[in-house]
Amino acid sequence: MSAGFLAILLALGWVAVTGAFTLPNLLLGIIVAVFVIFLLRHRLQRPLPFRRIVAIISLTAFFIRELLLSAVGVARLALSPRLRARLAPAIVAFPLTVRSDAEITLLANLITLTPGTLTLDVSADHRHLYVHALTLDSRDALIRSLAQGLERRVIEVFR
Numbered sequence: 638m639s640a641g642f643l644a645i646l647l648a649l650g651w652v653a654v655t656g657a658f659t660l661p662n663l664l665l666g667i668i669v670a671v672f673v674i675f676l677l678r679h680r681l682q683r684p685l686p687f688r689r690i691v692a693i694i695s696l697t698a699f700f701i702r703e704l705l706l707s708a709v710g711v712a713r714l715a716l717s718p719r720l721r722a723r724l725a726p727a728i729v730a731f732p733l734t735v736r737s738d739a740e741i742t743l744l745a746n747l748i749t750l751t752p753g754t755l756t757l758d759v760s761a762d763h764r765h766l767y768v769h770a771l772t773l774d775s776r777d778a779l780i781r782s783l784a785q786g787l788e789r790r791v792i793e794v795f796r
Contacts (some may be wrong), residue, residue: 644670692793699790703751711752727773728757730765731783735791744791
């Protein structure tokens with residue numbers, strides 16, 4: 638995809654998101670698009686390999702599935718007549734396999750976006766992610782679920 642075409646697409650996206658279909662806003666969108674393309678120029682010169690595209694689609698599909706299942710689970714919990722008895726909040730130190738800041742940030746954000754879990758902090762040595770869970774049956778089960786689910790797919794996207 639050429640940089641010019643990408644700039645036009647980004648500018649039109651800017652106009653659509655802001656909701657102001659005016660010439661000055663379109664020009665501002667073009668300026669922002671050119672700036673973004675300039676910042677990402679080293680990444681845009683080579684196309685994404687097919688393997689990485691498949692990994693991104695896999696991560697997206699898995700996250701949407703987890704999002705829906707978690708949303709239903711939290712809704713059922715919230716509507717439960719014995720809410721206090723069913724709550725078992727806990728903070729778990731999740732050992733990280735991912736190492737780069739981008740991988741850690743993506744993983745932390747995906748965990749936070751999933752209902753019932755919240756990323757609190759990353760350890761100073763970047764080896765643990767502190768995760769709050771609304772209900773925790775087993776610490777090991779939560780760690781295994783995150784490691785074999787989201788973290789494994791994030792690693793596939795970045796490698």
